[in-house]
Amino acid sequence: MSDRDPTPAEALCFEAGIKFGTLYHQFAGTPVSPASADSLATAMEDAIENQPHCRSVTVDVRHDELEAAVADGAAEYVELTGRFLEVEIVVDENEGLEVVTRMEMDGGYPLMTVETVRETSAGDASDR
Amino acid sequence: MSDRDPTPAEALCFEAGIKFGTLYHQFAGTPVSPASADSLATAMEDAIENQPHCRSVTVDVRHDELEAAVADGAAEYVELTGRFLEVEIVVDENEGLEVVTRMEMDGGYPLMTVETVRETSAGDASDR
Amino acid sequence: MSDRDPTPAEALCFEAGIKFGTLYHQFAGTPVSPASADSLATAMEDAIENQPHCRSVTVDVRHDELEAAVADGAAEYVELTGRFLEVEIVVDENEGLEVVTRMEMDGGYPLMTVETVRETSAGDASDR
Amino acid sequence: MSDRDPTPAEALCFEAGIKFGTLYHQFAGTPVSPASADSLATAMEDAIENQPHCRSVTVDVRHDELEAAVADGAAEYVELTGRFLEVEIVVDENEGLEVVTRMEMDGGYPLMTVETVRETSAGDASDR
Numbered sequence A, B, C, D: 001m002s003d004r005d006p007t008p009a010e011a012l013c014f015e016a017g018i019k020f021g022t023l024y025h026q027f028a029g030t031p032v033s034p035a036s037a038d039s040l041a042t043a044m045e046d047a048i049e050n051q052p053h054c055r056s057v058t059v060d061v062r063h064d065e066l067e068a069a070v071a072d073g074a075a076e077y078v079e080l081t082g083r084f085l086e087v088e089i090v091v092d093e094n095e096g097l098e099v100v101t102r103m104e105m106d107g108g109y110p111l112m113t114v115e116t117v118r119e120t121s122a123g124d125a126s127d128r
Helices: A008-027 A037-049 A063-072 B008-027 B037-049 B063-072 C008-027 C037-048 C063-072 D008-027 D037-048 D063-072 D122-126
Strands: A002-004 A054-061 A085-093 A097-106 A109-119 B002-004 B054-061 B085-093 B097-106 B109-119 C002-004 C054-061 C085-093 C097-106 C109-119 D002-004 D054-061 D085-093 D097-106 D109-119
Touching: A008 A037, A008 A054, A008 A085, A008 A097, A008 A109, A008 D008, A008 D109, A037 A054, A037 B037, A109 D008, B008 B037, B008 B054, B008 B085, B008 B097, B008 B109, B008 C008, B008 C109, B037 B054, B109 C008, C008 C037, C008 C054, C008 C085, C008 C097, C008 C109, C037 C054, C037 D037, D008 D037, D008 D054, D008 D085, D008 D097, D008 D109, D037 D054
Parallel strands: none
Antiparallel strands: A002 D109, A054 A085, A085 A097, A097 A109, A109 D002, B002 C109, B054 B085, B085 B097, B097 B109, B109 C002, C054 C085, C085 C097, C097 C109, D054 D085, D085 D097, D097 D109
């Protein structure tokens, strides 16, 4: 068994995970309807982009799924949960490291994954 | 001691309270900066207006307070809490009853109060 | 149309609503399983009882419903939502006024209602 | 520039981050007092331990800090925020990989970090 410090890429993947947990659990449960979903998605993007290392957050509302849920439900709105969203979060680090992460539904569960670890050359990173 | 059912005005004040508790505790803790505060305020209004009996929600960001907190803090953003907001929520009931409620800072505590109970005549209510 | 200040009973119903909105939207979305539900229910009771005017909060977990949802789902846990709970909140005011409120499922929707407004005589209230 | 899939350790650090973001933003804003803090800490541990790959969650309440904040404040309770907690979360993967993460106050900011990446024998890990 060996114990070691995290690599820069591991530390950055940890940061990306924080953003996903924040986004999901800050906003899960919010009353949402087809008409209000887009302002909520914008606020989610803007809120999470405040966090350190967060280059971009893209929240896409799954409008078909949301409309179907409202049609099935007992009210004109539902509570926000992962099945109504697809999310991409990109985090970066100034030494030319970038991590692309995503949340998509997978077998009924909102699965969050690291899609790509991108290491740029020092030259590529220098203009950031 | 006497037990009785609530009056329509009492039931509507209960509804107004639900909206305030929802608004506050759904969004408290959200990362917020001077640049992201307005999209969050809009999303809060749109989300809570989905709830039953909710005629209007107005969320005003206290930008001076928010800018001062960010200047004092260890990061470029802070967590949303009541001191950064003033909120008015109006709920109504179809029999000509309306309740106006408000959250404002009072001695360091975000105080939520019923400001006005408004009873309209049947005629006033008929065009809604 | 007439505008007036709230009665003490209306103001107390507003307080009760705040507690319900807080309880629901603070904790909705929490990962919950049959094994972890009871500690969450206890924490919900203790947290909300901190709020002003809150005499008692009772959160009952609907274990059958929760176990069925976990059995149907893609994971060993689900996100907390109203269908897994029954809640009673009692608020009071020192002038001998008490309001009993409840959340129960009603046609697939977690309905929150004022059950009873209780006015005690001055004598009953004096020993509190 | 090179794009690659995450290593198992990177994917596990991402998982650890999700747990931290969940813990923080699910519970931030909860009304908390010295008397209610411990049941909340227990519920936080039990809730997050439901999530995949989560071996253990330890939430320690900083009681001195909490008591000082209540003494300074306008109410008998405060809203939960990072300064009242120290948290350790350990995640693991069944092929001999473990990540230890921690949240502690650092210059007024609740800093979340990966403390240790622990690999048990290379042979155990090599088949992934």
